[in-house]
Amino acid sequence: xxxxxxxxxxxxxxxxxxxxxxxxxxxxxxxxxxxxxxxxxxxxxxxxxxxxxxxxxxxxxxxxxxxxxxxxxxxxxxxxxxxxxxxxxxxxxxxxxxxxxxxxxxxxxxxxxxxxxxxxxxxxxxxxxxxxxxxxxxxxxxxxxxxxxxxxxxxxxxxxxxxxxxxxxxxxxxxxxxxxxxxxxxxxxxxxxxxxxxxxxxxxxxxxxxxxxxxxxxxxxxxxxxxxxxxxxxxxxxxxxxxxxxxxxxxxxxxxxxxxxxxxxxxxxxxxxxxxxxxxxxxxxxxxxxxxxxxxxxxxxxxxxxxxxxxxxxxxxxxxxxxxxxxxxxxxxxxxxxxxxxxxxxxxxxxxxxxxxxxxxxxxxxxxxxxxxxxxxxxxxxxxxxxxxxxxxxxxxxxxxxxxxxxxxxxxxxxxxxxxxxxxxxxxxxxxxxxxxxxxxxxxxxxxxxxxxxxxxxxxxxxxxxxxxxxxxxxxxxxxxx
Amino acid sequence: xxxxxxxxxxxxxxxxxxxxxxxxxxxxxxxxxxxxxxxxxxxxxxxxxxxxxxxxxxxxxxxxxxxxxxxxxxxxxxxxxxxxxxxxxxxxxxxxxxxxxxxxxxxxxxxxxxxxxxxxxxxxxxxxxxxxxxxxxxxxxxxxxxxxxxxxxxxxxxxxxxxxxxxxxxxxxxxxxxxxxxxxxxxxxxxxxxxxxxxxxxxxxxxxxxxxxxxxxxxxxxxxxxxxxxxxxxxxxxxxxxxxxxxxxxxxxxxxxxxxxxxxxxxxxxxxxxxxxxxxxxxxxxxxxxxxxxxxxxxxxxxxxxxxxxxxxxxxxxxxxxxxxxxxxxxxxxxxxxxxxxxxxxxxxxxxxxxxxxxxxxxxxxxxxxxxxxxxxxxxxxxxxxxxxxxxxxxxxxxxxxxxxxxxxxxxxxxxxxxxxxxxxxxxxxxxxx
Numbered sequence: 001x002x003x004x005x006x007x008x009x010x011x012x013x014x015x016x017x018x019x020x021x022x023x024x025x026x027x028x029x030x031x032x033x034x035x036x037x038x039x040x041x042x043x044x045x046x047x048x049x050x051x052x053x054x055x056x057x058x059x060x061x062x063x064x065x066x067x068x069x070x071x072x073x074x075x076x077x078x079x080x081x082x083x084x085x086x087x088x089x090x091x092x093x094x095x096x097x098x099x100x101x102x103x104x105x106x107x108x109x110x111x112x113x114x115x116x117x118x119x120x121x122x123x124x125x126x127x128x129x130x131x132x133x134x135x136x137x138x139x140x141x142x143x144x145x146x147x148x149x150x151x152x153x154x155x156x157x158x159x160x161x162x163x164x165x166x167x168x169x170x171x172x173x174x175x176x177x178x179x180x181x182x183x184x185x186x187x188x189x190x191x192x193x194x195x196x197x198x199x200x201x202x203x204x205x206x207x208x209x210x211x212x213x214x215x216x217x218x219x220x221x222x223x224x225x226x227x228x229x230x231x232x233x234x235x236x237x238x239x240x241x242x243x244x245x246x247x248x249x250x251x252x253x254x255x256x257x258x259x260x261x262x263x264x265x266x267x268x269x270x271x272x273x274x275x276x277x278x279x280x281x282x283x284x285x286x287x288x289x290x291x292x293x294x295x296x297x298x299x300x301x302x303x304x305x306x307x308x309x310x311x312x313x314x315x316x317x318x319x320x321x322x323x324x325x326x327x328x329x330x331x332x333x334x335x336x337x338x339x340x341x342x343x344x345x346x347x348x349x350x351x352x353x354x355x356x357x358x359x360x361x362x363x364x365x366x367x368x369x370x371x372x373x374x375x376x377x378x379x380x381x382x383x384x385x386x387x388x389x390x391x392x393x394x395x396x397x398x399x400x401x402x403x404x405x406x407x408x409x410x411x412x413x414x415x416x417x418x419x420x421x422x423x424x425x426x427x428x429x430x431x432x433x434x435x436x437x438x439x440x441x442x443x444x445x446x447x448x449x450x451x452x453x454x455x456x457x458x459x460x461x462x463x464x465x466x467x468x469x470x471x472x473x474x475x476x477x478x479x480x481x482x
Numbered sequence: 483x484x485x486x487x488x489x490x491x492x493x494x495x496x497x498x499x500x501x502x503x504x505x506x507x508x509x510x511x512x513x514x515x516x517x518x519x520x521x522x523x524x525x526x527x528x529x530x531x532x533x534x535x536x537x538x539x540x541x542x543x544x545x546x547x548x549x550x551x552x553x554x555x556x557x558x559x560x561x562x563x564x565x566x567x568x569x570x571x572x573x574x575x576x577x578x579x580x581x582x583x584x585x586x587x588x589x590x591x592x593x594x595x596x597x598x599x600x601x602x603x604x605x606x607x608x609x610x611x612x613x614x615x616x617x618x619x620x621x622x623x624x625x626x627x628x629x630x631x632x633x634x635x636x637x638x639x640x641x642x643x644x645x646x647x648x649x650x651x652x653x654x655x656x657x658x659x660x661x662x663x664x665x666x667x668x669x670x671x672x673x674x675x676x677x678x679x680x681x682x683x684x685x686x687x688x689x690x691x692x693x694x695x696x697x698x699x700x701x702x703x704x705x706x707x708x709x710x711x712x713x714x715x716x717x718x719x720x721x722x723x724x725x726x727x728x729x730x731x732x733x734x735x736x737x738x739x740x741x742x743x744x745x746x747x748x749x750x751x752x753x754x755x756x757x758x759x760x761x762x763x764x765x766x767x768x769x770x771x772x773x774x775x776x777x778x779x780x781x782x783x784x785x786x787x788x789x790x791x792x793x794x795x796x797x798x799x800x801x802x803x804x805x806x807x808x809x810x811x812x813x814x815x816x817x818x819x820x821x822x823x824x825x826x827x828x829x830x831x832x833x834x835x836x837x838x839x840x841x842x843x844x845x846x847x848x849x850x851x852x853x854x855x856x857x858x859x860x861x862x863x864x865x866x867x868x869x870x871x872x873x874x875x876x877x878x879x880x881x882x883x884x885x886x887x888x889x890x891x892x893x894x895x896x897x898x899x900x901x902x903x904x905x906x907x908x909x910x911x912x913x914x915x916x
Contacts, residue, residue: 071530379855381830396845399812405840411855414827418856424842424849 030087059176059186158194197232228263261296273309280339283311294326318347336369345375365401366480491544515628545661548575552656568647576662591640631665639674655684712740728754736763767800
């Protein structure tokens with residue numbers, strides 16, 4: 001088999017998007033369009049305090065002066081921000097206190113997605129703060145976490161219950177005017193998750209949130225804020241699926257991580273939104289700002305992502321290594337098939353002494369996919385003995401796709417050691433031949449080789465995620481050979 | 483100064499040029515080029531290709547073209563003379579100086595002369611090389627050069643001509659606050675072969691703006707060496723556009739030592755199947771020097787090969803930049819390309835920026851790149867010191883070894899390797915302040 005000929009007869013995705021269905025829930029949406037009144041509407045709907053409304057308005061005013069970034073290797077059809085709906089919530093039922101009170105339609109949706117929300121949650125050992133469109137519906141394991149002093153709740157709840165924590169940290173890593181999409185998010189963010197791990201506490205379970213976009217034409221603007229106090233540890237999982245639709249949906253999330261002295265945050269994402277169909281129609285626009293700050297000595301932030309969905313991905317989870325001896329890590333697998341485009345990577349900013357960072361990025365392009373790694377490693381003058389290792393590998397399947405690598409290395413301190421290496425190649429015919437000669441089908445052989453290619457990243461994922469991610473790789477690449 | 487005021491002296495200089503009889507196509511192209519330059523103005527840091535370049539030394543004052551060649555003697559050229567040169571062309575302040583040049587006997591079918599002489603005698607050679615793209619798509623410095631150039635050199639070989647002896651071109655800058663706008667052309671017919679050593683040197687705060695167009699025909703081979711050893715107060719921009727035909731080979735070595743602000747741009751297109759290029763170089767920087775190597779390699783045909791290896795050393799408050807792009811077009815299957823940028827950062831106030839970039843649109847390719855930044859190896863330093871070598875000497879030895887390692891990549895030319903190594907040693911002997 002040669003991949004070139006295979007790709008020319010590229011078959012459309014056979015299985016299609018497994019999670020493509022729309023559940024019928026009455027939405028309470030804001031009228032389409034965006035102005036200061038929209039921002040006020042959202043704040044009022046959510047019963048937010050004045051300071052947060054002011055903060056949103058400030059962001060909105062900054063957003064109005066900004067332009068969407070155009071430097072990424074992405075082709076984006078012009079987005080009409082006035083046509084989108086900026087708020088939609090499942091109909092309120094006086095805040096459900098238990099799962100019995102939750103809209104059964106909603107529960108069914110989760111069931112189809114296989115989210116361990118009910119007793120399955122206990123079995124899987126996962127606490128889910130499930131976000132359906134915009135408003136949190138149910139939160140589990142809260143009590144167990146509360147006993148340890150861990151706060152894990154929806155963003156809205158955090159604003160009500162722990163305003164001092166939210167105020168202290170909100171926007172300190174990603175300021176309102178950081179970039180176009182972050183400013184948009186800051187103005188209209190709907191809900192999201194908040195986690196606070198107190199000093200010295202090791203969170204006993206993986207925290208997880210499922211994001212799901214539901215109401216038609218409603219962009220989702222999640223805001224996540226995770227604070228690990230001194231010596232705390234938390235592993236956070238984020239996974240996404242979205243129903244199949246024809247129109248592009250906009251998603252502009254902001255995630256802020258703060259690790260204080262000796263704390264560690266592990267943030268894992270499996271992103272499986274709808275990538276559009278085989279002709280490139282539809283799919284999610286994913287413009288996300290994710291950034292973590294290692295505020296104290298020996299803090300550690302680790303990003304792991306598996307990006308398989310989205311028509312367009314614009315995402316650069318970054319680490320600001322302020323504390324001495326702090327560590328930043330970025331492990332990424334990005335797959336683009338059919339007409340998907342991804343421009344993703346990371347920024348490692350070394351500010352403190354003895355700071356270390358590792359970047360492992362695996363890009364896989366198939367069909368007409370375009371996959372770009374874009375990364376920055378910057379070592380500031382005071383970052384004595386900073387160390388970075390970067391490895392970016394790209395795999396090409398088919399001759400209509402593209403793989404690009406754009407690393408920026410900016411060194412300002414002679415004691416820094418920075419290494420970057422990158423390779424681009426196709427799956428070798430020898431490997432495929434070997435597998436097929438052992439009786440594997442083409443697709444199985446491809447899946448095996450791709451999983452091997454991504455192993456260094458997948459092994460960083462928590463167990464439950466690793467299993468899902470492996471399946472996802474196979475599904476995402478379906479139809480790219482044979 | 484406003485952006486417009488900064489470029490005004492050049493527009494004025496263009497209008498004030500003394501009337502020289504020139505072919506009408508050239509007059510037209512010059513007019514188009516100055517218009518284009520006026521539209522473009524100087525590049526800014528917002529432009530990706532210029533984000534690391536600090537153009538202030540250029541913008542602070544103006545450098546209208548020198549009116550004529552300044553005084554220069556044999557002794558001024560001597561430090562840079564290439565021992566094995568069979569032909570020599572010397573240009574001072576952008577103008578050909580016959581008294582210092584010595585063009586040996588050329589075989590029939592070989593043309594080597596100054597650009598101005600070529601314009602008089604063989605204008606047909608230059609016409610296709612000064613194509614519209616220079617005027618339209620080109621960046622500001624190329625457009626300015628197209629409008630203002632007066633001289634340079636032209637090498638044209640007919641099919642099958644092999645020049646055995648090396649050709650040496652020396653560009654000397656002597657006139658303070660003046661610019662030399664050089665336009666060079668190298669056209670190698672099928673299966674021809676040549677070795678070219680270009681040296682840029684001088685004294686004073688002048689600006690060299692050189693643009694070269696290089697065409698290498700089917701199966702032809704060019705070894706192109708550039709020794710950039712401008713005065714440390716001077717500004718140097720060198721922009722070469724190279725196109726390779728089928729099975730053609732181009733090997734470039736750029737040793738960059740001088741200039742307050744120096745930038746070498748290489749835009750290379752592998753246009754024919756099986757073409758190969760090797761781009762190598764070392765940049766040594768101290769004091770407040772800023773040195774940039776910017777390469778764009780465009781694989782437009784199958785079975786192309788690229789080997790790219792650049793090293794830079796930044797001491798004191800210097801700033802070293804490497805911008806390297808390798809692009810592989812969809813049709814350029816079986817491309818084999820690699821690119822390496824290694825950098826030594828020797829001082830707390832020095833800076834290195836490196837951006838090795840791959841843009842791959844074909845699948846059956848083997849492409850890789852790498853980059854490293856770091857200080858001298860502690861263990862190696864300790865080893866030398868433990869053998870009784872003073873630390874300053876040990877550092878010098880290690881820097882020299884770092885820089886000359888890439889010179890060793892030049893195959894089968896011991897004279898050339900020795901010539902370049904000698905200049906590296908000379909640069910190091912002057913010392914760095916740290």
